[in-house]
Amino acid sequence: MQRREFLKSSLVASAAVLGSTALSAGETTQPIDGRKVSKMAFPEKKPLITYSDRPPLLESPRSVFTQGLTPNDEFFVRWHLPEIPLHNDPDNYTIKVNGLVEKELEISLKELKTEFEQVEVTAVLQCGGNSRSAFHPIAGGIQWGSGAMGCAKWKGVRLRDVLNRAGMKKEAHFIGFNGKDNAAYYETPNFVREIETHELDDHVILAYEMNGEDLPYLNGYPLRLVMPGYYSDSWVKMLSNITVTDKYKSLFFMDVAYRIPDNECECEEPDNKFKPTKPITHMNVKSVIGYPENGMKVYHNSHLVVRGVAFDDGTGIRDVMISTDEGKTWEKALLKQGNGRYSYTEFRYAFKPNKYGKLSFMAKAINRLGEEQPFAKDIKWNHGGYKYNGIDVVTVEVV
Template identity: 60%
Template sequence: MQRREFLKTSLVASTVLLGLPLSASQIRQPLDYYKVSKYAFPEKNPLIAHSDRPPLLESPRNVFTSAITSNKDFFVRWHSPKIKTHTFISGYRIAITGEVNEPLYLSLKSLKEDFEPVEITAVLQCGGNSRSAFIPTTSGIQWGSGAMGCAKWKGARLKDVLKQAGLNKDAKWINFNGSDEAAFHKAPRLIRELKIDEIEDDIIIAYEMNGEDLPYLNGYPVRLVVPGWYSDSWIKMLTEIRVTKEYRPLYYMDSAYTVADNETESETPDKPAKKRKPITTMNIKSYIGFPTRDTKIKVNENVTLKGVAFDGGSGIKEVLISADKGKTWKKSTLGKELSKFAFREFEYNFQAKQSGKFTLMAKAVNNLGEEQPFAHQMLWNKGGYKYNGIDSVTFEAVK
C-alpha cells in the first residue's frame, strides 16, 4: 500500500474508532456498480447475484420507480446453502405447539379456508441492505441498496391462528421456525421470537404475494409477514410456531442481527458493545430508481426523477431533492400512500443546464419528523445494519 493510501485509510479508521461521524471526503455511497447476471433463477428476472448457494439476489436500481415490486424482480436472501427444492403441499403442515390449549397442525388449505383472509402492502428489507457503505467494511454480504422490495401480502392473521390454538396463561413468547436448514448439524437455525405483546393485527402468515403464490425463493408456501420490521423476522417456509413461557436464547437474536443497545445503536471496531439488542423497526429511507448511473440525458431536457421512500410505519411526510450536494432542497411530488408500511413513490422534474456529470440526492422525512442523515453522519456498527444515509446518483448530461 502506498503511503498516501495508508494515511487515508488510517484517518478513516481513527475517526471511526473515536465514535465520530465520517467527513464527506471519507465516506462512500452503497456500491452501485454491480452488474445484473446474464442468468435468471427460477421465477425471477436476471438480478444481481451475490451468491448462487445460498441464493443471494439483489434488485437493480431501476426496479425502484414503482411502489410495488414485481415478484420476478424481488430480492432473495437465504442463510444456508441447504434449502428445500420442492414441497409436497399435501403433506405440508404448520405446527402450533407449546403453551397452547390445543396443538394445531394447519395445512395450506386450512390456512386459506378456515381463517379470514387479509391483505397488507408492506416493505420487506434485509437488515444489511446498503451494508457496503460502511467504513471500515463490516462482515456480511456487501449489499448495494437493492436488498428490499414492496409487495401486497395476503394471508391469515397470526392472532387468529393463535386464538384457535388457545394460549395458556403462562404464554409469553412465540417462536417461529422455517425450512431454512443449517448446513451443519451444529450451526444455528434461523429462528425468531416475538413477545406476546408484539403480536399486532397486521402480522400475518402470508400465502400470496402480489396476487400469486409466493415465489419459491421468497418462502413458498407461506412466510411470516411483520410489517415495519427487518426481514430476519419474516421467517420463510414457515413450519413451526412454538409458544413458550420464557425467552429462549437464540443466535440470530442475541448475536447475529443485533446492534448496540444504546441511544445511537453504534460502537467502534476496537470497542464493540457488550450489551446488544435485535434489530426490529426499519429506519426511514429513500432511494432513487431513475435516473441511474448509466443514464445519459440531454442538456435542458425535461427529465423526471422517480424513486421510493418508506419507514417503519409512521408514514412518509415528504421527500426532498437536492442538485447542489445538499446545500438546498426542494420538495418532490409524492404518490398515493398504499399503506403506512409500503413504498411511497416520489417524482421530481429537473433539467441539467450544462453538460457533464450531474448528481441528485434524495432525503425522506416521516410523520414523526425523522429524516435521513447525510452519509457522513452515519455511525458504525459491527454488523453493518440499518444503513439509511441520504441516497445520491450521479449520471451524465450531454449536449
C-alpha cells in the first residue's frame, strides 16, 4: 500500500460489549482475555482485535507477546481524534518549531534525515489504559485487554538536536506537541501534549522509522515523537508542530485525561473521586505471557515452554518469576535481554504438566529497584483505569 494515499475505506467496528459483574465497587481482577481477532484488516496491518474504525483502535492478540520486537503489522493502534489525514506526502511534509526559540524553524523530512545525526532506540510503547478491562466497575475509556502495547526499534533524530538548532531561550520550561489528527466536532480540543524541558534526554527522538521500515500509517507516518519509559499518551503521532513556552498551558489532554489520584496508592472509590490528581508519566513494571494462551489444551507430560515479555520504565528487569500453584511458590524464568533498557525482556520457562485438568501459569516481573507486579486483587481502582500491572495469569487444560 502506498503511504502517500492511505486507503479510503472503513471497517465496521467491533465494539467490546461488557456484561455486568457481581464484583463489588472498586475491585480489580484480570483483564478480559480471549476477544476475537477481526476478520478484516486495516491497511499495513494483519487482522487485529478491533474496537473502532473511526478513530482506529486496534489491539494486538496475546500471541504477539512471545518476541522481543513486535512486528509492524501486529502493532496496536490508538488514535484519539477521528479525522486523520488520508494523504501525507513525505516530499512536502514539514514540522514547525516555534515559541520561545531564537529562530523559528520549518524542517522537512529530508532535512531531518540528512542534516541531523541519525539515532536508534528500542523502546516499549504502551497505552496508559492497557488492561483497563480489569477494573470494576468499568473505568472510562477503551476496555483494552493486555494488548495495547508493543516494542519496536525506532529510528530518527534527537529532539534535543532539533531544539538546539532553533535555540531554546533560557526562560523556556515547557514543550508542546501537536499532530495532524483533528476532531469531528469543532469544540472538541486538539490532542496536544506537553512535557517539561527537564524531561529531555538523548533517548527522546523524532522517529520516522519503525523496525527498519517507514512508520506504518496508523502508527503515525511519517513522523512521531518517541519518549522511552513513558506511557504512549506523550508519543504524539503525525507530528506537525513543536511549541516552546515558559508557562504550562491548560489543555484537556493534560488537565483532564490521563490523570490519576495524587496519593500514595494512586486510587479512589467509584463514588468518592480523589482530588488532586497528577498525570501518568513513567510506566510501572509489567509482564505478559504470550504462550500458552487462555483456554488452550496442552498434552499431559508434554514439554511445554511458557514464553512472554516483561518491561518497565527503563530501570531494567531483574527477574521474571513463574508460579504454577496460584502464587504459593515461584521459580525463575530464563531471561533474554540485549535490546536496551527500554525494550522488552523476553522470558522462557520450561514445564512438564503431570496432572490432568486446569493448570494456571502466573508471571511476575521484578525490576532492578526491587519493584514487582502485585496480585490483581491488591491493585486499587482509579476512575481512568490507568497503570494496571497485575500479575499475569493464563489458564490452560491438560489433556
